Amino acid sequence: MKQCRKCSVYVDDDLTNCPLCGALAHEETSPTIYEYPTVDLKKQRKLFLKISLFISIFTVILVAAINIAVNHKISWSLHVLFAFAIIWICIGRPIIKRFSVRKHLTWNFLGVIALLFYINAWVNKLADPWAFTLGAPIAVLTWQTVLEILTLAHKGGRGNYQISLTKLFAFSAICIGISFIWLKTCGWGWYVCTARGFIDVLTLSFFAKDSYFGELKRRLHV
Amino acid sequence: MKKAMFDKEWFKLDNAAKIYPAARSSRWNAVFRMSVVLKEEVDPELLQQALDDVIDRFPTYRMTLKKGFFWYYFQFLDHKPKIEKETDYPCKMMRLTGRDYVFRVLYHSHRIAVEVFHSITDGTGNITFLKTLVMRYCELCGAHIENVGDILHYDDDPTPEEVEDSFSRFIDKSKGTLPRKEPAAYQIKGQRERRGILNVTQGRMPFEQLHSVAKSYGCTVNTYLTAALAYALLKRQLYEKRSKKKPIRVQVPINLRKIFGSETLRNFAGYYNTNLTPEEKTFEEVVKELDAQLKEKITPDYCQKFINSNVALEKNPIIKVAPRFLKTFFMNLSFYLVGENLMSCTFSNIGNVVTPKEMYDYIDRFEFVLGPQKYMNNSMTCASYNGVSVVTFSRTSQDPILERDFFKILTEHGIEVTVNSNRR
Numbered sequence: 001m002k003q004c005r006k007c008s009v010y011v012d013d014d015l016t017n018c019p020l021c022g023a024l025a026h027e028e029t030s031p032t033i034y035e036y037p038t039v040d041l042k043k044q045r046k047l048f049l050k051i052s053l054f055i056s057i058f059t060v061i062l063v064a065a066i067n068i069a070v071n072h073k074i075s076w077s078l079h080v081l082f083a084f085a086i087i088w089i090c091i092g093r094p095i096i097k098r099f100s101v102r103k104h105l106t107w108n109f110l111g112v113i114a115l116l117f118y119i120n121a122w123v124n125k126l127a128d129p130w131a132f133t134l135g136a137p138i139a140v141l142t143w144q145t146v147l148e149i150l151t152l153a154h155k156g157g158r159g160n161y162q163i164s165l166t167k168l169f170a171f172s173a174i175c176i177g178i179s180f181i182w183l184k185t186c187g188w189g190w191y192v193c194t195a196r197g198f199i200d201v202l203t204l205s206f207f208a209k210d211s212y213f214g215e216l217k218r219r220l221h222v
Numbered sequence: 223m224k225k226a227m228f229d230k231e232w233f234k235l236d237n238a239a240k241i242y243p244a245a246r247s248s249r250w251n252a253v254f255r256m257s258v259v260l261k262e263e264v265d266p267e268l269l270q271q272a273l274d275d276v277i278d279r280f281p282t283y284r285m286t287l288k289k290g291f292f293w294y295y296f297q298f299l300d301h302k303p304k305i306e307k308e309t310d311y312p313c314k315m316m317r318l319t320g321r322d323y324v325f326r327v328l329y330h331s332h333r334i335a336v337e338v339f340h341s342i343t344d345g346t347g348n349i350t351f352l353k354t355l356v357m358r359y360c361e362l363c364g365a366h367i368e369n370v371g372d373i374l375h376y377d378d379d380p381t382p383e384e385v386e387d388s389f390s391r392f393i394d395k396s397k398g399t400l401p402r403k404e405p406a407a408y409q410i411k412g413q414r415e416r417r418g419i420l421n422v423t424q425g426r427m428p429f430e431q432l433h434s435v436a437k438s439y440g441c442t443v444n445t446y447l448t449a450a451l452a453y454a455l456l457k458r459q460l461y462e463k464r465s466k467k468k469p470i471r472v473q474v475p476i477n478l479r480k481i482f483g484s485e486t487l488r489n490f491a492g493y494y495n496t497n498l499t500p501e502e503k504t505f506e507e508v509v510k511e512l513d514a515q516l517k518e519k520i521t522p523d524y525c526q527k528f529i530n531s532n533v534a535l536e537k538n539p540i541i542k543v544a545p546r547f548l549k550t551f552f553m554n555l556s557f558y559l560v561g562e563n564l565m566s567c568t569f570s571n572i573g574n575v576v577t578p579k580e581m582y583d584y585i586d587r588f589e590f591v592l593g594p595q596k597y598m599n600n601s602m603t604c605a606s607y608n609g610v611s612v613v614t615f616s617r618t619s620q621d622p623i624l625e626r627d628f629f630k631i632l633t634e635h636g637i638e639v640t641v642n643s644n645r646r
Contacts, residue, residue, distance in 0.1 A: 001640065007626065008633040009425065010640040019423050019643030020626040036422070036644035037308050037330050100321065160320075218232045218297065219290040 049096065056084050082118055086111050101150070102160050109143045129183070136175070137189025144168055144196055159215035162204050166216070169197025231298040233282065237389035237532050238489035239341035243287060243294045243318060244553035245561070245596065249417055253313045253593040254345070256352045256572075256605075257335035259586045264329040265363070270305050272359040273327055276376045277302060280351055282342055282385055282488055288320045292546055294341075305329060311420045311644065313337055313593030313616070327355070332586070334359070337593075340489070345572050345590065346477055347487040350374060352588075353577060360584045367580045381485070388484040389533050397523065399531040407566045408459045408468035408500065409598055412619035420594050421617045423625045423643040426587070429574070429611045431637045439506065441513045444571050444604075447613065448472050448516070449509040451602055452498050454627035455566050456508065459500055467500035473565040474516070481525050492528040494520050495565050505631070562597040567624070571604040587612055594618045602628070 002011045002025035004018035011018050011025040018025050060081050067077035090111030094104045113136050120131035144165065151161040172193035179186040204212040235243075242252040277284055284303075285296035303323045308330035316324055316339045324339040336352045343351070353373045361367060415421065429443075436446035455470045476492040484490050496515050498508065535541065541549065575588045587610050590603040599619040605612050615625040622643075629639050 004641075007630060007641075009629055010638065012640060012642040015642065019641055019645060020622050020629060036312075037310075039310055039644075098317075098319070100319070214231075218288070218295055221234060221290050221292045221295065 052092075056088065060084055086115060090114075100160075101154075102147075102164060105143070105146060106164070109139055112139050132175075133179070133183070133187040134189055137172075137187075137193050140168060140172060140193045141196065144193070144200065148200065158208070159211055162208065162212050163215055163219060165197065165200045165204070169194065169201050172197050232288075233285065233296040233385065234387070235294055235296065235341055236387040236486075236488045236490075237536050238344070238491065240293065240536065241553055241557060242339065242341045244550040245557040246318070247596060250594055250596040251316055251318070252340035253316050253337055254340060254348070255313050255335050255337040255589075255591040255593070256345070256348050257333050257589045257591070258352060258356050259589065260332045260334065260584055261586050262363075262584070263332055264334055266305060266307070266329060268362045269327070269329055269334060269359055272355055272362055273305055274302055276351075276355050276358050279354060279374060279376045279378065279380060280487065281380050282347075283323075283325055283338075283351060285324070285342070286320055286322060287318050287324050287339070287341060289546060292542070292544075293549070294546070296342075299323060303327065308333070308335065311418060312422055312591050313420055314418065333589075343487055344489045344491040345475065345570055346479060346491070347489070349572055349575060349588075349590075350487055353575070356585065357577070357581065360581050363584065365580050365584060367578045369578055371576060371578055373577065383485040384487045386484075386486050387488065388478070388482065388486040388490040389529055392478075392482045392484070392526075392529055393533045394526055395530060395534075397526045397530055399534055400524075400527045404471075404495065404560075404564045406468060406563045407471040407495075408455065409563075409566050410455070410458060410600060410619070410624055412599060412621050412623065414599070415618050415620055419618070420591075421620075421622070421643065421645045422591055423615045423617070423622055423641060423645070424589065425613045425625070425629050425632070425639045425641050427611050427613070427632065427637050427639050429606050429609050432611050435635045435637060439509045441509055443606075443611075444474075444573075445509065445513045445516055447571065447602075447604055448474060448496060448569055449505070449512045450628055450631045451567060451569055451624075452496065452512060453503075453505050453508045454624055454631060456498060456500065456503065458623065458627060460502065469500060470498040471495040471565045472498075472512075473568045474520075475568075475570050476520055476525060476528075478525055478529070481522050492525050494524070557596070562595055565598070567598065568592060568595070568601040569603070570601075573604075574606040577607075582608055586610075589614055592616050600624045 002013065002015075003009070004011055004021065004023055004025050006023045007018055007020045009018065009020065015025065017023065060077075063080045064074055064077040067074055090107045094107050099107070113131075116131040116135035116139070120126055120129060120135070147161050147165050147168070151158055151165065154161060172190055175190045176186050176194060179190055246252065282296065284299055286299050288295055288297045303325070305327045308328040312335070314337075316326075316337070318324065318339070324342055326337050328335040328337065334352075334356060336348060336355065338348050350373075354376055357367060357370065357373050358376050432443055432446070436443045439446060439449075441449070452470050452472050455472070459467060459470065473493050473495050476494060478484065478490045478492050479486065494516070496512050498511065503511075570590065570592060572590055577585065585607065588605045588607040589612050590605040591614050592601040592603055593616065595601055595618070600615060600617050603614045605614075613628075615622070615628070617625070629641065632639055
């Protein structure tokens with residue numbers, strides 16, 4: 001057994017220095033078992049991620065600087081900023097955080113809706129909000145279709161997909177309300193989404209009663 | 223399948239468990255580890271078999287954490303957990319994906335470690351799980367254990383008392399609640415390590431020496447170690463010569479099972495923050511002061527008020543109906559305001575671990591490691607087994623200031639300390 005003369009403690013044989021003060025431990029013997037695994041520090045660094053993030057930020061700043069230099073205001077460089085933001089939030093983050101398929105889909109569709117709103121705002125400053133009245137309902141209808149297919153196909157995580165369908169039903173119904181408040185009228189898009197959501201919920205209530213209500217109970221803590 | 227006896231495939235989180243998923247951050251998610259160091263190298267195949275045998279005995283371990291609309295909840299997982307080879311720092315962040323287990327069984331060389339997310343259980347619950355797992359492992363290695371003592375046998379059925387939320391059971395509103403106003407405490411600051419790095423320093427010492435020194439100061443081993451820690455913190459603050467001195471508070475967990483007679487394997491622990499004013503004191507004075515606090519303040523009445531305070535918050539009708547994301551925000555805020563800022567360091571002592579005598583041939587020692595804290599840099603634990611006490615410091619800062627000061631106090635008192643660390 002080695003001893004640190006400075007701290008007066010004994011030091012395990014697999015260490016060469018005292019872990020408290022860093023001084024060399026004396027009376028060295030042959031090393032025994034390593035008590036802890038040696039961790040590869042380089043593995044921790046996620047270098048690729050850091051480089052990607054750096055390139056993204058650098059590109060955005062560069063493009064903004066060129067835009068300001070040429071046009072004396074930030075105009076078209078906003079597109080680059082928005083594109084990078086969408087890529088990081090809706091594609092990069094779900095991959096890095098290893099989201100489930102369902103969560104991937106959620107973020108992808110939210111990205112599509114955000115993109116529609118951005119284009120709409122850029123083209124006519126939402127004077128004619130087609131992104132809300134037409135674009136978003138079409139995206140939601142597609143989303144519903146994908147979730148319906150996954151609910152039928154995916155046996156293990158069926159409960160999660162069922163709840164996602166219910167959330168979309170609630171979201172569509174809320175959008176009808178928003179439409180009336182904002183536009184004083186509501187187009188056919190949100191009605192179709194809500195009706196389809198209602199049919200989904202009704203179907204689940206009849207054909208997957210136990211699993212659907214079981215999942216709902218858990219989520220609502222009742 | 224043993225889960226059938228509970229008639230449902232999910233559990234609500236107990237009262238203490240609710241804060242952990244809400245307050246988690248990218249650096250911290252309340253993971254702690256209990257491990258056992260064997261005399262022989264671990265056989266992974268036997269360990270996997272032991273885990274397969276044991277897991278159904280502990281229904282709350284066979285769960286994953288899911289997000290509900292109002293609260294998080296535990297849901298039963300169909301697949302069995304797999305053991306993993308330890309390749310990283312202790313108490314690595316637990317990924318709460320809703321698909322994976324919220325505990326892991328790791329092995330490396332002679333060590334079997336169980337790391338759990340605090341929402342599942344507390345120290346007492348986890349040591350019960352580890353003891354059952356290791357006993358089964360020893361049996362598979364050829365040990366013939368006649369009297370299992372207080373260890374839960376893997377073949378028995380879990381009881382409803384083991385999975386109950388004891389906080390809700392033992393609430394008594396007539397006893398009142400605890401005042402929560404406390405000023406911020408002194409904490410050792412230092413350059414933080416990179417995310418994911420946890421420096422662990424262990425000091426092993428003969429329990430007899432520790433016991434006799436504690437006896438010479440007229441206190442228990444637990445009080446002695448608490449006092450040594452508080453004294454090290456006090457000396458450090460006085461050495462730093464700060465203009466505004468803060469009190470030294472060591473947080474000591476209380477096992478409420480003993481006081482209320484609960485058998486739950488879920489969270490049922492309270493805590494008490496010892497308080498030391500920041501002025502020059504001798505070690506004897508510190509021991510005397512803390513001994514008085516631990517004896518006089520930790521009473522059944524205090525514990526009852528602690529439970530009432532915690533449960534009252536959960537049962538508040540406004541909090542009850544608030545959606546989860548709002549609760550998360552406010553719980554995070556309250557964790558910052560009344561959480562770690564009010565204490566200088568945590569000291570958790572699981573005491574003397576007892577196993578059947580046949581297991582002494584297989585086990586060298588038990589260890590207990592607290593994971594990284596959210597705001598604090600240091601925490602300390604102690605576990606004793608077969609005459610050896612292991613004091614473990616876990617640290618997210620670079621310099622081992624606190625452990626150096628602490629072990630210096632112990633060696634000055636004549637205790638022979640053997641240190642080890644994962645930092646080389």
